[in-house]
Amino acid sequence: MSTGSRTTAPHRDGSAGPAPVRQGQPDGEPALDPDYVRIESLFKQFSRTGQATRVLNDVSLTIGEGELLTLLGPSGCGKTTTLRCVAGLERPDSGAIWVRGAPVVDADAGSFVPPEARRIGMAFQSYALWPHMSVLDNVGYPLRMRRVRREGIRRRADEILDRVGLGGKLRRFPRELSGGEQQRVALARAVVANPDVLLLDEPLSNLDARLRQQTLIWLVALLRDLKITTIYVTHDQSEALAISDQIAVMHGGVILQRGTPSEVYDHPLTRFVAEFIGAANLLPGQVTAHRDGGCEVLPAAGGQPYLALPPADAHPASGDEVALVVRPEKVVVQPGHDRPGCIDAVVNVRVYSGSGWQYVMLIGDQELRVDTAVDQVFERGNPVSLSFDGAPLPLVSHREPHE
Amino acid sequence: MATPRPSLHLLPAALAVLALIPVVVLPLAYLVYGSTLDTESATGAGRVTFERFGEIAGNADYRQGILNSLKLAVATGVGSCIIGVLIAWIVVHVRPPGRNVIDALMIVPFFLSSFVLAIAWAMLGNPNNGLINGWISDLVGRDVVPLSMYSFWGIAFVIMTGTVPFVYMLTAAALGSTDPSLEEAAAMSGAGRVRRLRTVTLPLVAPSILAGVFFAVVFAMESFAEPAILGASIRYNTVLTDIYLAVENFPIKYGTASALAVVVMAITVVLVFVQGKLLGNRSFVSLSGKSGSGADISSGYGRRARLALLLIPVGYLVLAVVLPMLALALISLQPFASPQITELTLQNYEWFFSDEANLRALRNSGITSAAAAVASMLWMFVLAYALRRSRFWGSRVVGYVALLPIAVPGVVIGVALLWISLRSPVLIHGTLIIIALAYVARFSPFVLRSITAAMTQVDVALEESARMSGAGEGRVLRDIIFPLIRPSLLSGGVIFGLFSLRDLNTVVLLSGPTNNTISMQIWSMYENAQLPLVAATAVVQSSILLALVVLGRWLGRAPTVRSSTVDADEPEASYPSRREGGSPASLASPALARHGGR
Ligand SMILES: Nc1ncnc2c1ncn2[C@@H]1O[C@H](COP(=O)(O)OP(=O)(O)O)[C@@H](O)[C@H]1O
Numbered sequence A: 001m002s003t004g005s006r007t008t009a010p011h012r013d014g015s016a017g018p019a020p021v022r023q024g025q026p027d028g029e030p031a032l033d034p035d036y037v038r039i040e041s042l043f044k045q046f047s048r049t050g051q052a053t054r055v056l057n058d059v060s061l062t063i064g065e066g067e068l069l070t071l072l073g074p075s076g077c078g079k080t081t082t083l084r085c086v087a088g089l090e091r092p093d094s095g096a097i098w099v100r101g102a103p104v105v106d107a108d109a110g111s112f113v114p115p116e117a118r119r120i121g122m123a124f125q126s127y128a129l130w131p132h133m134s135v136l137d138n139v140g141y142p143l144r145m146r147r148v149r150r151e152g153i154r155r156r157a158d159e160i161l162d163r164v165g166l167g168g169k170l171r172r173f174p175r176e177l178s179g180g181e182q183q184r185v186a187l188a189r190a191v192v193a194n195p196d197v198l199l200l201d202e203p204l205s206n207l208d209a210r211l212r213q214q215t216l217i218w219l220v221a222l223l224r225d226l227k228i229t230t231i232y233v234t235h236d237q238s239e240a241l242a243i244s245d246q247i248a249v250m251h252g253g254v255i256l257q258r259g260t261p262s263e264v265y266d267h268p269l270t271r272f273v274a275e276f277i278g279a280a281n282l283l284p285g286q287v288t289a290h291r292d293g294g295c296e297v298l299p300a301a302g303g304q305p306y307l308a309l310p311p312a313d314a315h316p317a318s319g320d321e322v323a324l325v326v327r328p329e330k331v332v333v334q335p336g337h338d339r340p341g342c343i344d345a346v347v348n349v350r351v352y353s354g355s356g357w358q359y360v361m362l363i364g365d366q367e368l369r370v371d372t373a374v375d376q377v378f379e380r381g382n383p384v385s386l387s388f389d390g391a392p393l394p395l396v397s398h399r400e401p402h403e
Numbered sequence B: 001m002a003t004p005r006p007s008l009h010l011l012p013a014a015l016a017v018l019a020l021i022p023v024v025v026l027p028l029a030y031l032v033y034g035s036t037l038d039t040e041s042a043t044g045a046g047r048v049t050f051e052r053f054g055e056i057a058g059n060a061d062y063r064q065g066i067l068n069s070l071k072l073a074v075a076t077g078v079g080s081c082i083i084g085v086l087i088a089w090i091v092v093h094v095r096p097p098g099r100n101v102i103d104a105l106m107i108v109p110f111f112l113s114s115f116v117l118a119i120a121w122a123m124l125g126n127p128n129n130g131l132i133n134g135w136i137s138d139l140v141g142r143d144v145v146p147l148s149m150y151s152f153w154g155i156a157f158v159i160m161t162g163t164v165p166f167v168y169m170l171t172a173a174a175l176g177s178t179d180p181s182l183e184e185a186a187a188m189s190g191a192g193r194v195r196r197l198r199t200v201t202l203p204l205v206a207p208s209i210l211a212g213v214f215f216a217v218v219f220a221m222e223s224f225a226e227p228a229i230l231g232a233s234i235r236y237n238t239v240l241t242d243i244y245l246a247v248e249n250f251p252i253k254y255g256t257a258s259a260l261a262v263v264v265m266a267i268t269v270v271l272v273f274v275q276g277k278l279l280g281n282r283s284f285v286s287l288s289g290k291s292g293s294g295a296d297i298s299s300g301y302g303r304r305a306r307l308a309l310l311l312i313p314v315g316y317l318v319l320a321v322v323l324p325m326l327a328l329a330l331i332s333l334q335p336f337a338s339p340q341i342t343e344l345t346l347q348n349y350e351w352f353f354s355d356e357a358n359l360r361a362l363r364n365s366g367i368t369s370a371a372a373a374v375a376s377m378l379w380m381f382v383l384a385y386a387l388r389r390s391r392f393w394g395s396r397v398v399g400y401v402a403l404l405p406i407a408v409p410g411v412v413i414g415v416a417l418l419w420i421s422l423r424s425p426v427l428i429h430g431t432l433i434i435i436a437l438a439y440v441a442r443f444s445p446f447v448l449r450s451i452t453a454a455m456t457q458v459d460v461a462l463e464e465s466a467r468m469s470g471a472g473e474g475r476v477l478r479d480i481i482f483p484l485i486r487p488s489l490l491s492g493g494v495i496f497g498l499f500s501l502r503d504l505n506t507v508v509l510l511s512g513p514t515n516n517t518i519s520m521q522i523w524s525m526y527e528n529a530q531l532p533l534v535a536a537t538a539v540v541q542s543s544i545l546l547a548l549v550v551l552g553r554w555l556g557r558a559p560t561v562r563s564s565t566v567d568a569d570e571p572e573a574s575y576p577s578r579r580e581g582g583s584p585a586s587l588a589s590p591a592l593a594r595h596g597g598r
């Protein structure tokens, strides 16, 4: 989904190294700042009833100007806390954040810009619309705070509300709007004053599944249009893949990987990233040889060796135990056992998904998720042979490094 | 949810916290200190001993007084539990015609002055020339005395008419907000109507019932006017009448009064504490018990049964409101108190409005109540915001101290402030200042509860989104918090005004000829047995109270109710404790689903 001109090089280790300056800027236009928002070594812990839990553990990130970066991770991993540190609603225990080159918080130097002075727009997960104000008053409030005159407020609010499709509902009160409309008012309020940075905390999570899909498409269009530097928080990987220029995968207060959606999907660095994004199968195997910059891996379940690509910082030796990342749609299924180069398995569960079948195959006692086309019908209990498309396959270590 | 460390304007917050010291802490500390002195004088120096408590324990009269208070409390608790639960069950489950009217009227007994009701019942049911006895004698054609309100049961009955609403409101709210599917599930499991009531519905609402009963018990422990009015002629004493007499009769015994006050305060504080634990964090979603669809499957009562059961709430309202108010009106329109209506006249009202003493008392009441209410609203607003924003060491303690006076009987507050006023270097004894101070000390917790309940409904994200929009802390307070809690602040203020306008207990020891209030005016006229004048004054006072209730309902309305989708039956000038956790629809954040953990 990334537009070519916005793509930055991946930082496979998730560190905050400067992204290369973008190519192909036409003369005369200033180059976009690749370090528009810089988050450096955030640490944060909450103590509740005397017991301290570390929520952010050395979080570093950079977001390029006009870029949309998604913080993706399971619930409770520290995404919101990171976002609130950028907003100024939370103070990090240590670390610093720069916006447009100016520090907004530097815990070690003790400097802190209050949220109201940061020029950051934020849409809250609960929308947080003020129930005593009309739609117009809600959306106009940030402008009022910036001392825009009454007519100016009216004009700009009209404009932005038209843009989000709420032109006719200026005088309504929040409770008179549907959930989807409230969400759009919240968004309008966040962007109305042209903030430097837009923060979105799970903006779609309170919508039902159907509406979420529609709104997602609408939101992609809107954000492309506005070209505001955006940090988007979600726990939904399909949302992240659809909307982001860059994805930073978080887990347990740590950023595991950062890259474009396709990089994160096709080249997961860790078992966690592989499993969290796209529900990959992890198939244990052994390195048998090295070739073409990758290595040959023989699945423990048998079959043939597959060419696999290890993460850049990993150098597995021959004989090492590793895990192959096999996406469900990359599995080729053939009926019967004992085909050469294939792995024997048994059909355990079959579920119809409309566009095809979802299977759970059993290799011995290991489960493997498989997606197939509609015409590939295998009955429960029948023997099948499996092989994998799409070599080189990604490869991750046998165990999670910090497990 | 964590907010940035408070950079909040520290001075007002600190002042609000510190103000608790002179208004609450110091008087109560003096009270406890005074109870341990070996002198009966409020101004003299003394040695600290604990003999006073031994003396009380050794005095049969005082022991009896304490016992009588406890007996009244238990009788009131049991009685109002039975009647309150019964009426709640009838209104919510049996659903007789007119249940909405009943539900609205059930709050009225609570707003009337219990002191005035006691007087009304003395007029209705005294054994000598009570109206009811007179009417019945006329009926049977000879003198009979079937009814005497001058008795333990008379006193308990009058207190109970005021406490039934507590139990009713909490129970009805709980019954109304109980998910009907719970009872339906029991029905599908094969439980009949009685079994469902016993095994599912009652256990679910039991904590609310218990909380209401505790309210009733505390209220009875704090009642002073009822035993003082109805028990005087039969020498029926309670702790509070003993305290009153110890200060009012010569030789004045401040020490004994204080020790008795400490004893009764210890009891009520424990009761309120237990009650708070019972209520816990439960939120009573709706104040009028009719929220939700009710348990529909149980409303299979025939029309006749529903009409018959309607008699119970109607009967209660007649006894609690209609009959006493009618008696007052009747007597106020007669030249002298008599069961027979021989002559109707407005002369008592003419007298009321022409007598300077009455008007001064009315003015005093109005000025002190209004000034105290405004001061209290301002103070409690700042305090509530400070408590919301800061988690400084001991902010919980501050919260408890601020709410403590809710558990202290008015007469006890009166004794405590007597110490302050007698020892104060500036003259406040006998002035309106001490009266206003007493109101603030006694009734501010109700305002605080009203505000805090509203503030907890304001999602922190509403403040945070204002900060993100560029508003500083002061702006957030002005643009977001204040408008959102304004209805609760105003109705808290109206309740404060209501309570102080009708108050007798708190000021009965502080008020004299120079700082007379309207209740005190009634009190002294009653001592002089000028019944028609008393009745006229009581009717005037009750009319003012009623006007305030209406005003409160109007002010308490949500600020932006312009939508037909909004529940119109929001509670307004309702009892603040019921407001706690009650969520005015306008204050709820648009989407309540917040992510967990915070
Ligand atoms: N104010 C707080 N006090 C205590 N714990 C908190 C607070 N805010 C967040 N946490 C904890 O920090 C962790 C991360 O929270 P959060 O950043 O909200 O996660 P996410 O947004 O990724 O779901 C959670 O375990 C949460 O319970």
Ligand SMILES: [Mg+2]
Pocket (backbone or CB within 6 Å): A076, A079, A080, A081, A202, B595
């Ligand atoms: Mg979150």
